Amino acid sequence: MKKINRREFVKLASVAGASTFMPEPLKVLRDAIGQIFGTGQHSKVEYVPKPVTNAKFGMVIDLGKCMGCRRCAYACKRENNVPDTISPPYIMVFETESATGTTGHFASPEMMGRGTTMYYTKLRKDKWYMPVQCNHCDNAPCVQVCPTGASYKDPDGYVLIDYDKCIGCRYCMTACPYGARRFNWWEPHVPHDRQNPLVPMRRHGVVEKCTFCVHRTRRGKFTRCVEVCPNKARTFGNFNDPDSEVRKLVENERNFRLKEVLNTGPRIWYLTKPKEKNMQWYRPLPPFDNLRGIMHEKI
């Protein structure tokens, strides 16, 4: 066999190395050029309708009616093309004790006890259930800290993300007091036949979160979580309209907002009415697993 000298060996090794790794650098190069010069694959205007004038949207969640069945979380995941690699999805549902035991009223999440969990599998009538998602804050810390302006607040109350501007620094995620934001750690995959064409698929490396179903609500529909709630615990509406149901509920019922002391001005109000007596109890959907960064004991 012919001996190869060092020069030839180096040549061969370089060719072998280059052919092994070339497709990756080429892909990266194409992506890099797209990131720097591209206008992005999803334009904000196309998917997000224009803000509604003279409106201020918000949501009211009646904790006396919520039975913690997680239907809102699953429906939201399906509606917004959230991949399985994002877990938990946009809505987390907590099971907790009654904070003021004697009256049976849920006071505030700051008083939630150590027994609180989001991994329950059976519903209990003596427990309280509280869904948590993006609060679309009026003084949103995530909007304040975003270096690119990808997170923005619209005048009609929505906090949204422009996926073409997000650089994935995750400052908004550390700044959000509600843990409402999710990051695409992997390339998101949702089967084509299950994709909602009204919601853009995100790329890996960008942040996403609850949009109050902006593609539906600005076209006159309710959010998906409001539609699927079997006990009608959720209400969505325009707070600028004095006759709207949300306005009446917040004006007439005892309520709180999450972590109000931080002055974020959340746009989700929780009603602390007593438990509904005629409430339908459904079988709960299973808790989300494959949670990244969380260890929990299976119940």
Added chain:
Amino acid sequence: MKKFRSLKNKSRSFYIFIAILLAFIAVGQFNWMRYLTHGPGPTGSSDMVPWGIYISGLAYFIGLSAGATIVGLVHHGFGRHDYQPIAIRSIILGLVCIFGATQFVLVDLGVPFRGLKVPIILHNLTSLFLVSSTSYYGFMGILGAELFFSIKVITGKASPREAAISKWLGILAVPYALWVVHAFTGSIFGVVKAREMWNTPMLPVHFVISAIASGFALAIMAGVIISKAEKRDLLGPETYNHMGKLLAFFVLLTVFLDFFDYFILRYSAKLEAMETWDIITTRYITTFVLNIGGLVTAFIMLLYKRWRTANGLLVVGAIIQIAIISYRINLVSVGQLAPLFPGMGHIQYIPTFSEITVALGIIAIVILLYTVLTNVLPVEEIVEKPMHQVRDFGRGFGKAKEAFAESGHMAETFGRGFHKRE
């Protein structure tokens, strides 16, 4: 200007050292490429702990860049001309450290190349990430200019005006570095009201002081290591003694801030503060002990003159680096580990192998750049007399100016070199 020095005719161990660094860089870059193609999934970060060791690395390396400014201040501002042999090296050290810090940001970003558009095309002026990242570019510019003029001075090609520019850049870099670069990097964490451990006005101050301690210690360590590698005395015993005393002061300040940070966190006894304290004293007890214990040990050692020598400062410097790295890890990780709601479960962050290799790759880039630049650029003037015998103690701004006017040439006043070890 003198011709660039060459990397040829170095010892065999020098090339082996470079090859090892290149190997680390290759592994790191390969793993980073996986993030670029498939997303940063292989890291240990999660939606609950969005920032991992890359942000710790950013905070640590930004801090190290302070070393350059402090040496420059002591040299130019306080007239300690015996610091001259490490003055230009420290500027290079500051430059490569701030470059390393930007690399940590780059690998942390989900869409890194879009991130390059940040200050000019994409911007939101209320974001402290924008303010601090823009300040890094400014700092690189200042250090680059300082390096350019200092080299002109040292090679004897500088006009008096350029020599003055070099000196004033060295002095003005200090307020810029401390008030703009480090304080705003601390504020990145300090303004986050969602996280109990971060949301304190002490944090910017803490960042500035710990940056000075770690940066100055690294500048001294670099001087000692180069002296050992090149088998000559770069600095004299009196200079080391002075450095040790300065370092002791900065370490004491850092311990003071550390103590009151933790004290107030524990004493306030808020729910999240208690959770944080619980995590610090159980899962993160190692880094906590390394942080506080390391700084206290370093301070006590520096009180003795025998540790304020070349070898002593190398050991103390290493202890300080470990202590400050531990502080950065604790700050970034523990700050996010306290759950935002009870019932989220046991939140954890464990850096993955891939994540560590990328971080080591960046550290290798920093060391490689420093090694190459200090070997290629003219970093010190070579004269026969050792610098520590001709230094001029305690000369203030006015006297330095007079001396400068008398000599008419910066290089004659400031630049001195080394002597062969007998």
